Amino acid sequence: MKVKGIHYRSLWWDRTAQVLCIIDQRALPHVFRVQPVATLDDFVQAICQMRVRGAPLIGATAAYGLALAMRLDSSNEALERAHTMLNETRPTAVNLRWALERCRSALQPLPPGGRAAAALNLAHEIADEDVAINRRIGEHGAALIRDIASRKPPGMPVNLLTHCNAGWLATVDWGTATSPIYQAHDAGVPVHVWVDETRPRNQGALTAWELGSHGIPHTYVADNAGGHLMQHGQVDMVITGTDRTTRTGDVCNKIGTYLKALAAHDNGVPFFVALPSPTIDWTMGDGVGGIEIEERGGEEVTHVQGRAGDGAVATVQVTPDGTTVANPAFDVTPGRLVTGLITERGICAATEAGLAALFPERAAA
Ligand code: MRU
Secondary structure (H helix, E strand, C coil): CEECCEECCCEEEECCCCEEEEECCCCCCCCCCEEEECCHHHHHHHHHCCCCCCHHHHHHHHHHHHHHHHHHCCCHHHHHHHHHHHHCCCCCCHHHHHHHHHHHHHHCCCCHHHHHHHHHHHHHHHHHHHHHHHHHHHHHHHHHHHHHHHCCCCCCCEEEEECCCCCHHHCCCCCCCHHHHHHHHHCCCCEEEEEECCCCCCCHHHHHHHHHHCCCCEEEECHHHHHHHHHCCCCCEEEECCCEEECCCCEEEECCHHHHHHHHHHHCCCEEEECCHHHEECCCCCHHHHCCCCECCCHHHHEEEEECCCCCEEEEECCCCCCCCCCECEEEECHHHCCEEEECCEEECCCHHHHHHHCHHHHHC
């Protein structure tokens, strides 16, 4: 998508320097900073520190990390070591595991001398596939938005609410939850987006930055505002992303998503989840009981980062010294609260039968 009129992906391969370029998302929305990532340690740090974040982007980044590790040492031991180190960076988003397994199983049978080139090709393939998947999610989701628009007085915007950043920054391009919004807007459907701030890390600010760059009308709201907006008929549809969805349709996403789903259910507001197929965990049936929820550092809760009056980016403490905090980063919305899953193959019910009908080959495996 575009930044000041120039098209960017959230990562790209620099052929001259032979490094991966990423956008440091810790600095956004205030500073647009591109960084090279070259060594395995750099990749591990980039994911752990959330310079890159969002389930599909973490997966694609890890594939490049494995590829660059293979350039230095392509032995079986080095492959296992890189796989383990990258796999341990973040526990919840299943795309990380999916991408690493895909790379490892393709590389293991190859002679070590052929691994580095094959791994880089595979990383490019995973990145390109992500873009294609998200584009198709956008086409299916935009049809839902058009349908809502057709039932409103002409010119009245469709009001969408989204949580966290499931935008192009969280993927390689387009985003998942935002792809339908971008495509509806580009097709001339009037839209307006309520953007949840998404404490503690305020990924909503990334969404606001993206939407603003694309000229999409939006309003930034505190996380607690969604229920009120829904009670007053100001939300036509909720659309979020997901970090892992079970084969039974339970949706794990950024902390606070579950509360939005409950409010949507209580108010008869459709709650859709944009779901690329690599985010489906076919091994898991019970999301609430089974998915490991990442517990992050307490300073994300006790402190906030923002731009100070002098223009410098600063971090300030909001709680009393020594306050005990907990910081679960994700929650699980049971499939029964989800109106539908928007995948690259179409929209289905958030149930085992719904997903199996769209992905019969995966469900059978
Ligand atoms: O902790 P983050 O910022 O990596 O969490 C991201 C989310 O929860 C997104 O909603 C999810 O990855 C879907 S991204 C297309």
